[in-house]
Amino acid sequence: MKKYTELDQNERKELYQSLVVKYNECKAKGLSLDLSRGKPNSIQLDICQGLTAVDMSRERCFSDGGFDCRNYGLLDGIPEMKEFFAEAYGLNKDDIVVGGNSSLQLMYDALVRATLFGVYGSPRPWSKEEKVKWLCVCPGYDRHFRITETLGFELINIEMLSDGPDMDAVERYAKDPQVKGIWCIPKYSNPSGNTYSKETVERLVSMECGAPDFRIMWDNAYGVHDFNEDGDELVNIFDLAEKYNNRDRIFYFSSTSKITFPGGGVAFIAASENNRKQFMPYLGAQTISYDKINQLRHLRFFEGKVSKLKEHMLKLGHEIEKKFRVALNALDTIKGLGIAEWTEPRGGYFISLDVMPGTAKRVYALMKEAGVTLTPVGATFPYGIDPKDRNIRLAPTYPSIEELEIASEILIIAVKLAALEKLGV
Amino acid sequence: MKKYTELDQNERKELYQSLVVKYNECKAKGLSLDLSRGKPNSIQLDICQGLTAVDMSRERCFSDGGFDCRNYGLLDGIPEMKEFFAEAYGLNKDDIVVGGNSSLQLMYDALVRATLFGVYGSPRPWSKEEKVKWLCVCPGYDRHFRITETLGFELINIEMLSDGPDMDAVERYAKDPQVKGIWCIPKYSNPSGNTYSKETVERLVSMECGAPDFRIMWDNAYGVHDFNEDGDELVNIFDLAEKYNNRDRIFYFSSTSKITFPGGGVAFIAASENNRKQFMPYLGAQTISYDKINQLRHLRFFEGKVSKLKEHMLKLGHEIEKKFRVALNALDTIKGLGIAEWTEPRGGYFISLDVMPGTAKRVYALMKEAGVTLTPVGATFPYGIDPKDRNIRLAPTYPSIEELEIASEILIIAVKLAALEKLGV
Numbered sequence: 001m002k003k004y005t006e007l008d009q010n011e012r013k014e015l016y017q018s019l020v021v022k023y024n025e026c027k028a029k030g031l032s033l034d035l036s037r038g039k040p041n042s043i044q045l046d047i048c049q050g051l052t053a054v055d056m057s058r059e060r061c062f063s064d065g066g067f068d069c070r071n072y073g074l075l076d077g078i079p080e081m082k083e084f085f086a087e088a089y090g091l092n093k094d095d096i097v098v099g100g101n102s103s104l105q106l107m108y109d110a111l112v113r114a115t116l117f118g119v120y121g122s123p124r125p126w127s128k129e130e131k132v133k134w135l136c137v138c139p140g141y142d143r144h145f146r147i148t149e150t151l152g153f154e155l156i157n158i159e160m161l162s163d164g165p166d167m168d169a170v171e172r173y174a175k176d177p178q179v180k181g182i183w184c185i186p187k188y189s190n191p192s193g194n195t196y197s198k199e200t201v202e203r204l205v206s207m208e209c210g211a212p213d214f215r216i217m218w219d220n221a222y223g224v225h226d227f228n229e230d231g232d233e234l235v236n237i238f239d240l241a242e243k244y245n246n247r248d249r250i251f252y253f254s255s256t257s258k259i260t261f262p263g264g265g266v267a268f269i270a271a272s273e274n275n276r277k278q279f280m281p282y283l284g285a286q287t288i289s290y291d292k293i294n295q296l297r298h299l300r301f302f303e304g305k306v307s308k309l310k311e312h313m314l315k316l317g318h319e320i321e322k323k324f325r326v327a328l329n330a331l332d333t334i335k336g337l338g339i340a341e342w343t344e345p346r347g348g349y350f351i352s353l354d355v356m357p358g359t360a361k362r363v364y365a366l367m368k369e370a371g372v373t374l375t376p377v378g379a380t381f382p383y384g385i386d387p388k389d390r391n392i393r394l395a396p397t398y399p400s401i402e403e404l405e406i407a408s409e410i411l412i413i414a415v416k417l418a419a420l421e422k423l424g425v
Numbered sequence: 426m427k428k429y430t431e432l433d434q435n436e437r438k439e440l441y442q443s444l445v446v447k448y449n450e451c452k453a454k455g456l457s458l459d460l461s462r463g464k465p466n467s468i469q470l471d472i473c474q475g476l477t478a479v480d481m482s483r484e485r486c487f488s489d490g491g492f493d494c495r496n497y498g499l500l501d502g503i504p505e506m507k508e509f510f511a512e513a514y515g516l517n518k519d520d521i522v523v524g525g526n527s528s529l530q531l532m533y534d535a536l537v538r539a540t541l542f543g544v545y546g547s548p549r550p551w552s553k554e555e556k557v558k559w560l561c562v563c564p565g566y567d568r569h570f571r572i573t574e575t576l577g578f579e580l581i582n583i584e585m586l587s588d589g590p591d592m593d594a595v596e597r598y599a600k601d602p603q604v605k606g607i608w609c610i611p612k613y614s615n616p617s618g619n620t621y622s623k624e625t626v627e628r629l630v631s632m633e634c635g636a637p638d639f640r641i642m643w644d645n646a647y648g649v650h651d652f653n654e655d656g657d658e659l660v661n662i663f664d665l666a667e668k669y670n671n672r673d674r675i676f677y678f679s680s681t682s683k684i685t686f687p688g689g690g691v692a693f694i695a696a697s698e699n700n701r702k703q704f705m706p707y708l709g710a711q712t713i714s715y716d717k718i719n720q721l722r723h724l725r726f727f728e729g730k731v732s733k734l735k736e737h738m739l740k741l742g743h744e745i746e747k748k749f750r751v752a753l754n755a756l757d758t759i760k761g762l763g764i765a766e767w768t769e770p771r772g773g774y775f776i777s778l779d780v781m782p783g784t785a786k787r788v789y790a791l792m793k794e795a796g797v798t799l800t801p802v803g804a805t806f807p808y809g810i811d812p813k814d815r816n817i818r819l820a821p822t823y824p825s826i827e828e829l830e831i832a833s834e835i836l837i838i839a840v841k842l843a844a845l846e847k848l849g850v
Contacts (some may be wrong), residue, residue, distance in 0.1 A: 052482060053482065057474070068470065069689075070687070071686070102712045102714075104711070104712055105712040108711040110639070116537065116540065146710050150707065260720055262713070262717035263498075263717055263718075285571050286534070286572075293477070293689035
């Protein structure tokens with residue numbers, strides 16, 4: 001199979017015309033498919049349905065310590081929920097503050113507090129700084145970028161490499177005292193699906209920072225989301241940071257949103273004692289307590305055992321992997337054509353597809369015209385701008401296998417068409 | 426019965442000595458009672474236990490519109506939950522945004538947004554104002570005051586009268602452009618237990634404000650918390666505001682925290698279209714969606730009927746009223762002695778007791794010494810300072826009837842002792 005760049009104009013033209021015929025056939029089907037968001041499919045949700053059947057009768061509404069979880073109190077969460085998360089994510093239970101249903105909210109709230117009041121070690125609230133700059137590993141998660149954009153930070157693109165962010169660039173920028181932090185999804189990153197190497201994490205926690213209050217926003221959203229037993233290994237960031245006496249640099253987040261029900265789960269933040277001492281009074285001004293009944297419900301669902309959580313995740317992973325296989329099989333047909341590169345994650349929710357530079361928007365438009373909605377091009381970059389116009393986030397979980405097969409077929413045609421148009425037809 | 430002020434020194438001395446004997450007898454019992462927080466008792470929680478038994482199997486996890494509530498989406502809440510709250514509180518359903526488990530969090534978040542971004546009509550974010558002042562009706566709710574204190578606003582005391590805040594003072598202060606708003610608990614106010622009159626509400630929504638972005642934080646926490654069918658009537662603030670074209674002035678809040686489980690319920694904010702258009706993008710930066718499963722669970726618990734909610738509230742009200750009766754019966758024994766005044770609410774969670782000026786702290790200390798913890802004196806005032814040192818918030822719901830009887834007996838002794846000490850013994 002020849003690379004597209006090696007085709008002559010006539011070959012390209014011929015190929016293009018035959019692809020247009022296929023494309024029009026697809027278009028004629030009048031499809032309406034949505035591959036835009038990283039949402040679980042109803043099959044996944046059904047696997048979690050037991051959560052609503054958990055026995056939460058009176059005697060089961062008390063925590064181990066005898067605390068009545070139906071009432072106010074325990075702002076930082078039920079002790080056994082902390083223990084559960086600590087074991088599942090390899091954390092220190094005392095570092096954990098269990099929140100409500102949304103880790104995104106915990107992140108937004110953490111950066112809002114930084115803006116209004118500063119964090120531990122801040123010389124002043126970030127709103128009193130002349131300017132706050134923020135490192136955004138991209139392609140990355142649009143909602144992360146939106147938080148920091150909303151707060152008025154200046155967003156700086158950091159390229160995602162195969163083993164995590166481009167650390168040379170990160171280290172260079174971090175020396176600037178106006179750079180206050182970085183967004184990271186360290187395992188099965190959204191959307192690239194890769195996992196940070198030990199070296200990357202070690203550089204993050206040991207690097208010299210110009211700001212005394214630099215924060216790594218460590219969103220380990222997919223920390224237990226392996227498809228199989230041989231998932232990626234992510235090194236423990238707090239353990240590594242300990243070595244460099246930099247545990248205060250980390251705000252660690254995760255949630256059960258993609259473990260049980262999105263929006264109906266339990267989130268947490270983990271942070272050093274210094275950090276918690278600084279922010280807990282503000283958290284105490286914001287709320288009396290989070291939903292402890294839902295914390296208990298989750299604990300009961302997993303029988304308090306991390307082994308049960310892992311069993312459950314493998315069931316979900318099995319379903320998700322089937323979807324990934326469909327998309328990856330389709331992508332395999334264009335391997336070696338020199339028109340696209342992509343990741344083959346062992347977990348998480350996304351595949352990152354890099355098409356020929358300058359053609360991602362065209363691919364999006366062709367898909368849209370054929371009735372398939374992709375994540376908008378640029379969404380995975382700060383300010384919605386993909387400087388190379390080449391990244392497409394594929395979110396295979398939500399559609400059915402059949403829908404995904406059709407969408408993948410069209411995707412391949414669209415990627416080819418856009419590449420040929422770019423090369424000239 | 427003679428007023429204490431009419432007793433001569435010898436009479437006071439004699440009385441004091443006999444009270445000290447009684448007090449010491451109580452102290453000898455080695456009690457440990459907590460009357461400090463407005464928490465429901467386990468009897469009340471048991472009345473709500475059905476919430477955990479609601480059938481939430483698969484087919485019941487969909488909203489009327491067929492939306493799968495297990496998944497992401499519906500940031501502003503499930504339509505039928507809006508309708509339910511709208512009917513229960515006499516609101517426009519389109520004005521309602523259903524939140525998470527905590528109305529306090531919605532209030533904190535609303536004022537944080539005002540600080541960082543302003544509200545509809547703000548010339549600039551409140552953090553860019555030279556100073557923000559805030560009216561605090563007091564005695565009032567300590568957690569309200571803490572939010573505005575945390576955000577750096579200057580708190581101004583407004584006296585609570587029998588029909589609501591001292592509106593002459595409110596109107597005078599509101600002319601100051603630095604005064605950006607007021608905290609209100611309009612029905613069964615915390616802690617005074619009284620309800621704002623129509624005239625008060627009308628003056629609030631029609632008064633001239635120096636700030637173009639003045640906000641009434643209308644925390645209708647006890648909006649459906651009548652003890653009996655003849656509860657207080659609160660006028661509809663949005664309807665009145667409509668008359669003066671001032672609907673934008675209102676941020677309206679409530680929650681089910683004292684309807685079902687504290688911390689395990691559902692909260693909402695209601696606001697005009699202009700306000701919602703302004704703040705929804707920020708809410709969308711903060712979270713993807715709130716817990717819709719819990720919204721549905723609450724709807725199912727009440728069978729979607731406000732009549733069921735009202736039945737449920739009367740059951741709770743019956744229990745709470747019994748507690749109030751105990752405290753009020755004890756207080757009746759000091760009627761006419763000129764050493765205390767108190768409210769006799771027809772709903773809510775609190776009784777506000779005004780003891781002889783300058784003796785509240787002493788009453789608190791005497792109670793503490795006898796093993797009864799009251800809400801700290803001053804907690805019901807901005808900065809924790811009761812300028813007249815006379816207000817005590819009684820929270821009768823949490824202890825049992827028996828505990829309350831004992832605590833009330835000691836309270837009466839303590840109020841008398843403190844008064845006599847003040848008058849001289």
